[in-house]
Amino acid sequence: MYKDIIENWRKYCIKDNFIGIGSTRKAFKFSHYVIKLHLHPIGHKQSQNELKIYNVMNENGLHELFAETYYVDKKFSIQKYYHPLELIDNQSFEINTTQHANLLPNRYEEVLDLLDKDFDSFDLKDSSNYGLNEEGKLIFIDYGMSKKLYEREWVPLAESGILPQIDFDYCRVCGQKRELRMYGDHDSDRRCYDCGKE
Template identity: 60%
Template sequence: MLEELIKNWKLYCKEKKFVGIGSTRKVYRVSDYVIKVNLHPIGYNQSKNEFEIYTEMENKFLDPLLAQNYYYDDLISIQKYYAPLELIDNQSYEINFENHSHLIPDSFEKILNELDRNFDCFDLKDSSNFGLDNEGKLVFIDYGMTKSLYETMWVPLAEEGILPQIYFDICNSCGVEKELRMYGDNDKDKRCYECGKE
């Protein structure tokens, strides 16, 4: 199955298989896998980082809380699928050790510290960066953005309106208050993804 996904990934990346979109990658689910399609070269860097981080953590036997990475190239990466966390009031939120203790596995803090200190990972507590395993515990599914990548590449492009930033506002089409993808200060298109804005 993996070889088939790598060879014919475009055939599988259809809207009915869509599961999420970030500023640099769009994600589709195929069976027990996700295909992350790069929307920008930063997406490639994130996928490369995830693959390298996973491999190094696996060698240290610290990989169980990280989504397994199977493959990456210039266009895509393939990872194990985990069910996403539900939004609260149509937006993501920060994982809190007290409020979300029922979701947090035993070695969570150790892995969090390892990703922060040894790999320079950024935005590690945002709920959109996690999935849930079969026991309903957190698994990192998006951990390839580093602080240096964020500061040197992502921020300048977001400020220029090339990459979207996420704002919580009312969609002008459906009228629901939710996360909107906004491209710089001059972007007046306040539609959500579901209403057609990528």
């Protein structure tokens, strides 16, 4: 099925299929798949890392904790879809191994340790990087950012206003507290994505 997406990805990456946007990738859902469009070369690097990590975890019998990455090229990647965790007060939250123990799959802490030590992974506890599997347990869906990539490439571009930083505040158009994409310290355009700011 995903081979059809590779050939016809543009017809699936439409407004009706839109499910989320970050600073480097934009996500669309079609059937049981997520198509992550690369908005910046860093997004491509994240997707390449996800493919590499998934393959290593698969070899080590730990793949069930990760959304399978099927395909990556310079424009997009294709991954298995999992329902994301709900926001709390319109914000993501940090996964706490005590407070969220009922969501933790077997070998979760072992995998966190491997991601940190073997892949230099960044932002492993933010709820926005997880979905829920069929048993209601956490599964990594956004796991391609490394500390090195973040510090050496993402941060300088975000500070210079090229890549957006995410802020949760009131949109000046709809008045709701939403995720706002802010480009550098001098960006005063406080509109959410739904009100037209990408």
